[in-house]
Amino acid sequence: MTQASVLKNLDEVRAMIKRHKLNDYIFAIVGLIALMIGLLTLLTLFIDLVMDGFERFSLEFLTNYPSRRAVNAGLLSAWVGSLLVMVVTFLSAVPMGVAAGIYLEEYAPKNWFSDLIEINVTNLAGVPSIVYGLLALGLFVYILDLGQSILTAGLTLGLLILPVVIVATREAIRGIPVAIREAAYAVGATKWQVVSQHVIHYSFGGILTGVIIGMARALGETAPVITIGALTFIAFLPPSPVTTEPPFLNFEWLSSGFTVLPIQMFNWLSRPDHAFHVNAAATGALIIVVTLLMNGTAIWLRYRIRKNIKW
Numbered sequence: 001m002t003q004a005s006v007l008k009n010l011d012e013v014r015a016m017i018k019r020h021k022l023n024d025y026i027f028a029i030v031g032l033i034a035l036m037i038g039l040l041t042l043l044t045l046f047i048d049l050v051m052d053g054f055e056r057f058s059l060e061f062l063t064n065y066p067s068r069r070a071v072n073a074g075l076l077s078a079w080v081g082s083l084l085v086m087v088v089t090f091l092s093a094v095p096m097g098v099a100a101g102i103y104l105e106e107y108a109p110k111n112w113f114s115d116l117i118e119i120n121v122t123n124l125a126g127v128p129s130i131v132y133g134l135l136a137l138g139l140f141v142y143i144l145d146l147g148q149s150i151l152t153a154g155l156t157l158g159l160l161i162l163p164v165v166i167v168a169t170r171e172a173i174r175g176i177p178v179a180i181r182e183a184a185y186a187v188g189a190t191k192w193q194v195v196s197q198h199v200i201h202y203s204f205g206g207i208l209t210g211v212i213i214g215m216a217r218a219l220g221e222t223a224p225v226i227t228i229g230a231l232t233f234i235a236f237l238p239p240s241p242v243t244t245e246p247p248f249l250n251f252e253w254l255s256s257g258f259t260v261l262p263i264q265m266f267n268w269l270s271r272p273d274h275a276f277h278v279n280a281a282a283t284g285a286l287i288i289v290v291t292l293l294m295n296g297t298a299i300w301l302r303y304r305i306r307k308n309i310k311w
Helices: 003-056 059-063 076-107 112-124 129-143 150-174 178-186 191-219 223-227 261-269 274-308
Strands: none
Touching: 003 274, 059 076, 076 112, 076 150, 076 191, 076 261, 112 150, 129 150, 129 223, 150 191, 150 223, 178 191, 191 274, 223 261, 261 274
């Protein structure tokens, strides 16, 4: 090969690298513009909600029951109902979802059956929430006769986020370097010791992030709880889960009627009075703030956990 041909090949390589760098630069700019458009749209809508509902931001708005008079209406029964529903959702979805994700990634044999389960779990993560509401209406309300209760709502939202938790758990486990497992096996650790003391420990940040993001999604869901019959106006609180007498636990609240923040917002938006629309705007801003706080907490916890872990 002559010196001229070598120089020609080098020039072609430099031109190709320059062209690829230009493509990377253009793509980065396009991606940044798309990201900014989305963020600015969300910020604009959020600021509009805050401006519309600013006059209702007060402690009384959180401690008052709903009322037929807009100035006296509050979110007490709605946010308490959301909190109790989230408790049931967490208990019904998170332990099962994390355990299923660990089993599929660490214990399940690699055959057609496990592949079928993986495909179905992935597809279920993208199913519209109204489908889960219809499923819950037929299964929990009519067949199991659980009624239109907090338990039904929690189980419904638990089904909704279960695939999300499973997928997040599996992705977190896959991100663990193989060398950690090999080092544990090399010193004589059993399969369970590797999973419980190493796999779960190092993937905990990712799992926790997926759980919080799934819970944030469940908090803002409206279609499933409307389908199962959530109340649009409720001026009482469910029975307290904790009592002062042994056994200090009360489960009557599970069968109580309920409402949640998105339902209360929907109810106020359906009123013709503009004052109720102000209440709805304040509720929408509150839901967005809580959702952003939950997602921000997930990101912060993941960062802190990964920072403290020594690979």
